[in-house]
């Protein structure tokens with residue numbers, strides 16, 4: 267007998283906070299507090315059989331899967347399968363409507379309007395029986411009823427004052443208000459199935475021992491406890507917003523920098539090309555600065571620089587080098603008879619012949635007018651004479667109808683130690699004048715003149 271009093275299986279309404287609810291398969295709410303008190307004041311201990319909704323709860327108690335339901339109203343329908351304990355908790359029922367509806371006071375004021383009530387709640391049967399003219403609409407739970415009233419799909423909702431208020435607060439319904447009190451008060455009891463009536467004396471005895479202090483303790487408990495377990499998404503949402511913002515900022519920054527980099531790369535490419543062009547132009551300019559514009563041979567200033575350089579090399583390494591001074595014979599006459607244009611062509615052709623005859627290391631320059639100078643490094647006087655002769659020979663081969671025979675007087679001077687640039691140059695110039703004086707078309711080394719045979 268005593269074993270039958272322990273681990274008594276019971277069911278609750280899993281969605282009726284704050285009266286009772288199941289969270290993580292655990293019973294919580296007002297009925298849980300009262301069952302704890304009843305357990306303390308009796309030999310009974312209890313074990314929850316979790317259910318998913320009120321209908322299953324009723325089903326389980328009818329099929330003896332649980333011995334009792336912890337908290338419910340007595341009704342004639344329920345009397346068929348339950349035996350009720352004494353009342354241990356009183357709660358009013360209220361009428362809720364959209365806030366633009368007038369106060370109606372009580373159920374008697376409702377005529378043609380619709381009213382929502384949870385199916386199988388005692389109120390449902392009560393309304394059907396006592397207010398047959400009212401359009402009673404059954405809803406599956408309190409939340410659904412209140413939602414439909416706020417959406418104005420149904421005119422009123424009637425239900426437990428405590429639980430409806432809790433839902434309104436937790437679901438943040440802002441358009442609902444109490445417009446009356448239902449005359450039917452909730453008198454909540456334990457409903458024991460017909461197979462478990464042996465429990466009733468123990469239950470009632472314990473209920474009779476519940477003191478005012480006990481009731482106050484339970485009331486204080488449900489006043490301060492939140493039975494609706496909602497996930498707080500504020501932090502998650504905040505973090506999501508924060509990281510989204512960071513992502514957007516980074517993405518925008520990245521896109522900008524990619525665009526900027528591309529623009530920069532394209533600008534750099536153009537700049538590089540411009541630099542290359544500029545370099546080429548500068549080289550061209552630098553080259554032009556040392557070239558004679560007509561013949562493109564080196565000009566007088568570059569030759570002067572090269573002569574100085576050669577003198578330094580002589581001082582340092584005693585290198586032998588020669589200057590060959592070339593002056594076209596009777597060029598004035600050529601100009602006068604054939605014209606300035608032919609004169610220019612002769613100057614250009616002669617320059618090409620000079621370049622062909624000279625070595626790459628030689629400096630071929632136009633001194634001015636019809637005068638040319640060859641600076642020949644690493645060349646002694648004999649080699650310079652050979653070069654001059656080779657040139658004169660090539661000059662003869664250049665002769666054509668358009669370009670008549672052109673001869674040159676050539677003076678050669680080898681660089682001597684302690685010679686200045688001027689002395690060396692004058693020496694070559696003097697040799698050239700000596701060649702002129704001795705009949706032109708000849709090579710002179712000052713004191714030694716070779717007549718070219720024609």
Ligand SMILES: Nc1nc2c(ncn2[C@@H]2O[C@H](COP(=O)(O)OP(=O)(O)OP(=O)(O)O)[C@@H](O)[C@H]2O)c(=O)[nH]1
Nearest residue numbers: 593594595596597598599601606607609610635636
């Ligand atoms: N076509 C052309 N003629 C030039 C150029 N520079 C100088 N001349 C001419 O070259 C001629 C040089 O004449 P001269 O100094 O009398 O010398 P030359 O007639 O060669 O007589 P010799 O030196 O005694 O053989 C002048 O008529 C100048 O006008 C040039 O760039 N082009």
